[in-house]
Amino acid sequence: MLDPNEDTEWNDILRSKGILPPKEKEAEITEDTIVSMLEQTIEQKAGNSGKKLDEMNLDELDELEDSEDEAVLEEFRRKRIAEIKEFASRAKYGSVREISGQDYVDEVTKAGEGVNVVLHLYKAGIPHCSLINEYMTQLAAKFPTTKFLRAVFSTCIPNFPEKNLPSVFCYFEGAIRKQFLGSQELRGTNLTLEEFEYLLGQVGSIPTDITEDPHRAIKDKMFSDLANDHNDW
Numbered sequence: 001m002l003d004p005n006e007d008t009e010w011n012d013i014l015r016s017k018g019i020l021p022p023k024e025k026e027a028e029i030t031e032d033t034i035v036s037m038l039e040q041t042i043e044q045k046a047g048n049s050g051k052k053l054d055e056m057n058l059d060e061l062d063e064l065e066d067s068e069d070e071a072v073l074e075e076f077r078r079k080r081i082a083e084i085k086e087f088a089s090r091a092k093y094g095s096v097r098e099i100s101g102q103d104y105v106d107e108v109t110k111a112g113e114g115v116n117v118v119l120h121l122y123k124a125g126i127p128h129c130s131l132i133n134e135y136m137t138q139l140a141a142k143f144p145t146t147k148f149l150r151a152v153f154s155t156c157i158p159n160f161p162e163k164n165l166p167s168v169f170c171y172f173e174g175a176i177r178k179q180f181l182g183s184q185e186l187r188g189t190n191l192t193l194e195e196f197e198y199l200l201g202q203v204g205s206i207p208t209d210i211t212e213d214p215h216r217a218i219k220d221k222m223f224s225d226l227a228n229d230h231n232d233w
């Protein structure tokens with residue numbers, strides 16, 4: 001089975017074609033981070049010697065300087081490993097799971113502490129439902145710490161109105177945060193992947209970097225272009 005997060009030449013090709021989402025960026029190592037860690041290390045070593053920095057002679061300062069780089073790298077390595085382990089413990093999903101009404105309590109209500117769940121109720125043959133399912137698959141791979149689920153509406157919630165399809169429910173720790181009912185609330189079949197990601201990000205279901213509504217940006221550009229065309233008349 002294809003692993004979308006695997007670092008292979010084939011996956012790079014799929015990413016360049018837009019078939020796979022881009023790989024998540026690792027936490028950036030900034031100069032401020034290194035300087036801060038360096039200062040902490042120096043202060044700690046000076047404290048262990050029983051002297052303040054301004055009380056140390058040149059030989060003692062040289063010895064401290066010789067050891068600081070190795071200590072900083074080791075501290076940096078320790079923190080990075082801790083970050084990776086912490087992320088790996090949460091990044092346990094990565095795909096969309098199909099559930100039925102019997103699975104609802106275990107998969108949603110009892111999802112667990114700190115777990116975000118996105119559930120899509122759909123029906124086969126509805127174009128907007130198919131579009132949401134496609135976007136769910138891409139976002140599940142991009143945000144593996146969120147549990148993405150889908151279910152045929154008639155098998156999940158008894159007497160759920162078909163007119164409300166597609167419907168997307170966002171939960172956190174088993175409690176409902178937001179529900180998008182019907183095509184209109186989900187912006188119709190012209191909905192883009194970026195817009196869907198933005199909507200889920202606004203709820204807090206995924207840690208997206210998209211903070212401005214892509215649809216609004218498109219509308220603003222259209223109005224700007226119309227205004228410029230009018231000024232050219």
